Amino acid sequence: MIKEQVDKILEKIRPSLQADGGDVELIDVEDGVVKVRLQGACRGCPMSQMTLKIGIEKILKEEIPEIKSVESVN
Numbered sequence: 001m002i003k004e005q006v007d008k009i010l011e012k013i014r015p016s017l018q019a020d021g022g023d024v025e026l027i028d029v030e031d032g033v034v035k036v037r038l039q040g041a042c043r044g045c046p047m048s049q050m051t052l053k054i055g056i057e058k059i060l061k062e063e064i065p066e067i068k069s070v071e072s073v074n
Contacts, residue, residue: 002066005063005064006034006060006064007026009059009060010024010036010056013056013059017040017042017051018040020041021040022039022041022042022043022045023038023039023040023042024036024037024042024056029067031068032066032068032069033068033069033070033071034057034069034070034071035071035073036056036070036072036073037073038051038072049072052070052072053070056070
């Protein structure tokens with residue numbers, strides 16, 4: 001199941017986010033779109049969109065070709 005694969009990859013990414021006082025929570029995976037909620041310091045950080053697209057999305061797409069994009073939800 002894709003959601004389980006995404007969760008495993010997020011577990012690998014999570015320590016680097018936590019080191020900066022942030023975190024990421026997997027909300028859902030639907031039609032190749034991963035929905036996450038940024039938490040802690042990541043929520044208000046001006047770099048959060050860059051973290052989301054260049055960091056999390058890039059890694060997930062490399063590992064799971066079915067992933068089309070990653071979106072942040074509140």
